[in-house]
Amino acid sequence: MGSTWRKAKVVLGLNLCVYVPRTMDEKDDDESPEVLRCGDGDDETLPLLLYNFSRHEIVGIVTEVGSDVTKFRVGDKAAVRCMVGGCDGCDDCKNGLESYCRDTIFTYGITVYSPLKYYGLDRPSLSVGVVGLGGLGHLAVKFLKAFGVKVTVISTSPRKEKEAREGLGADAFLVSRDSEQMKAAIGTMDGIIDTVSAVHPLQPLIDLLKNHGKLVMVGAPEKPLELQVFPLLVGRKLVGGSATGGMQETQEMIDFAAEHSITADTELIPMSYINTAIERLLKGDVKYRFVIDIANTMEA
Amino acid sequence: MGSTWRKAKVVLGLNLCVYVPRTMDEKDDDESPEVLRCGDGDDETLPLLLYNFSRHEIVGIVTEVGSDVTKFRVGDKAAVRCMVGGCDGCDDCKNGLESYCRDTIFTYGITVYSPLKYYGLDRPSLSVGVVGLGGLGHLAVKFLKAFGVKVTVISTSPRKEKEAREGLGADAFLVSRDSEQMKAAIGTMDGIIDTVSAVHPLQPLIDLLKNHGKLVMVGAPEKPLELQVFPLLVGRKLVGGSATGGMQETQEMIDFAAEHSITADTELIPMSYINTAIERLLKGDVKYRFVIDIANTMEA
Missing domain, CATH: 3.40.50.720 (NAD(P)-binding Rossmann-like Domain)
Structure with missing residues (x-):
């Protein structure tokens, strides 16, 4: 199975939270409604790496879209929250609170x-x-x-x-x-x-x-x-x-943040800086979040 | 200072919570707007005794009313919650939440x-x-x-x-x-x-x-x-x-209880039974509350 996310320029960051369906990683590429994805299978090691590194989301530029994509075009900014495993069937998922379903990842x-x-x-x-x-x-x-x-x-x-x-x-x-x-x-x-x-x-x-x-x-x-x-x-x-929020509220949060010019204070680092970054994190030496510039510092 | 509550037939109980002003015990009898009162001064030992015995309220028949009384007539049932010391000035008192002001007594x-x-x-x-x-x-x-x-x-x-x-x-x-x-x-x-x-x-x-x-x-x-x-x-x-509630909500509770025929299950006891009652309380042997028939078993 191909890993379409590798075709996207991907940057780890906080401020963009536009969603793609959580169910993507269960489908073939041709059926994927959006091009960005968060995988948790064997073939998709980068998201797993990022997940293991820190609670995160992936932000990037869409470089390819599937035939069913309606929300994004090539060139759009998009963010994948690695929210995998929501059941889509429980009350929380139905009420836009899928972050309270199993297997979610916290964001800030x-x-x-x-x-x-x-x-x-x-x-x-x-x-x-x-x-x-x-x-x-x-x-x-x-x-x-x-x-x-x-x-x-x-x-x-x-x-x-x-x-x-x-x-x-x-x-x-x-x-x-x-x-x-x-x-x-x-x-x-x-x-x-x-x-x-x-x-x-x-x-x-x-x-x-x-x-x-x-x-x-x-x-x-x-x-x-x-x-x-x-x-x-x-x-x-x-x-x-409280732990994170659902897609609907996260979109609301992003819209509110955009309207009020709220951004997270971050420090952009290359992939090679990760070990130092972790050491600095443990000492609380960061204002206030590291962002890894994957697109420019790591080859897939 | 006279103790008008002694003129009322008083029974300790749960189910009636019609209020008289908390500020009564700060006024002379002639100025008291209601006849039932809850005292905490030296001259008013019975309420103190009752308070010390258990969290309670006093229920009785109004036997006398002052000239400013508008809510009660002689013969009415009324309950005094011994809510003394509300300041009447803080946000809680103004919002009918005077039970969160100081010196309150819990009721059930x-x-x-x-x-x-x-x-x-x-x-x-x-x-x-x-x-x-x-x-x-x-x-x-x-x-x-x-x-x-x-x-x-x-x-x-x-x-x-x-x-x-x-x-x-x-x-x-x-x-x-x-x-x-x-x-x-x-x-x-x-x-x-x-x-x-x-x-x-x-x-x-x-x-x-x-x-x-x-x-x-x-x-x-x-x-x-x-x-x-x-x-x-x-x-x-x-x-x-959460601890008890204000006068307004307690009145609402009483109205709701009356409408739905909700009463507390109680066991009526004479004043002389208090020590036994306490022993039984400690063993959890009561369904579900003792009520002391003060009017018929104790002289003021």
């Missing part, structure tokens, strides 16, 4: 946009905190500012204050290790989006919420966290999760 | 009704679990059935199945210690209301939820519970809390 823009919409944290009068200023966090700040929300970045590192305020336009900054600062902010936030994947205490964040406030987790600590129930009761607060 | 009917409404678990097409079949749980089943929801009672004790199904009309029953039963029910529920105050694992309950499901805590375990974040993410699930 939609991973913060979707929960802000779902949990109602997208209204101008609100005050919302963003925990962690990384790939997810910096996009959360940008979307929240575009919604007109008052944004407070919450970080362990005081060194990030300048970047948060001046670089991203955050309205306030809290050092989570500064108990005085945290105490002064108790009960001030309508919601918090927590992007941190390291194990960390939830209660100081729950304390920052007003009554009826929502702590939304998008980072996934490996070990269970401690949850005190009583503070949830007396403040009618909640701790919720 | 509204404690299950309010979260079912707030978290959207009151729609006929839904499937909702109720954990724990006690004072809160049995009312949750009754309200859910009145909403038209499919109800599954989840209990550690298989002995409660008959009562759950035949006594309360539950559609299904799960023994939480039976791993086969629990496994078979994974991903089947839109929501769960958890009334258990003992420390217990949350993950088996979260597993029972469908994607986008909601686990609502109304019991308050003393120690923190373990919360696994990843399952919340991949299923966009949430763990929320």
Whole structure:
């Protein structure tokens, strides 16, 4: 089976999320409705490589289209989210929430946009905190500012204050290790989006919420966290999760991002730089995402 | 200062929640807009005693009304929720959510009704679990059935199945210690209301939820519970809390209960039985709530 994606100029990136059907990799090329594809079979090692390298999507220029293609022409920009294995039959798939079906891959823009919409944290009068200023966090700040929300970045590192305020336009900054600062902010936030994947205490964040406030987790600590129930009761607060979003909402997110000139801050690297990039990722030394220029630095 | 509540025939109970203003106990009797009152001062020891005995409300027949009383006449049934100390000024008080202001007392009917409404678990097409079949749980089943929801009672004790199904009309029953039963029910529920105050694992309950499901805590375990974040993410699930409700919603709850003939199952006891009742409560030996007949068994 041919691998049509190899004919496309492909760049790993964040900002374009125009979809091709998830079912493509189950069909012959001639029947493929779109030319870009995300494979998970033996013949399609590049997407697998990319998937294994980092949660990602592939962005490129369409260089060839099949006879059934209606959404794309040669020369269009398109993105493949490697969303394979959606069943198309369950309630989630039918409701455009196929990302909650099995075998999905997380992406960044939609991973913060979707929960802000779902949990109602997208209204101008609100005050919302963003925990962690990384790939997810910096996009959360940008979307929240575009919604007109008052944004407070919450970080362990005081060194990030300048970047948060001046670089991203955050309205306030809290050092989570500064108990005085945290105490002064108790009960001030309508919601918090927590992007941190390291194990960390939830209660100081729950304390920052007003009554009826929502702590939304998008980072996934490996070990269970401690949850005190009583503070949830007396403040009618909640701790919720969210993971990426469906095709429909991702298209909405992209349209919103285009309208408000929201882009991810990225650093373009050649394929040969991957090992160094991984080392830098582990040290948190990236603002805020690496993009691999595959088309110009790797031959299929 | 006189204690007008002593003039009312007072019975501790659950089912009537018609309110008198919280601010009454700050006024002279002559200025009191209603005759029933809940005091927390030195002169008003009975409400304090009742409060200390159990979370409660006082229900009685109005025997006297002040000149400003507009809602009650002598002979009316009325209930005082001992909701003292609401500030009347914060957003919650202004929005009829004064129960989230300081110094409130939990009650049972509204404690299950309010979260079912707030978290959207009151729609006929839904499937909702109720954990724990006690004072809160049995009312949750009754309200859910009145909403038209499919109800599954989840209990550690298989002995409660008959009562759950035949006594309360539950559609299904799960023994939480039976791993086969629990496994078979994974991903089947839109929501769960958890009334258990003992420390217990949350993950088996979260597993029972469908994607986008909601686990609502109304019991308050003393120690923190373990919360696994990843399952919340991949299923966009949430763990929320709720505590009682405001006056407006409690009136709505009472009206709904009256319309659907929902009453709490109670056992009427004389004041002299209190110590035995407490012993029985500790053993879980009550269906489902003790009511103290103060008017006939205790002199003020």
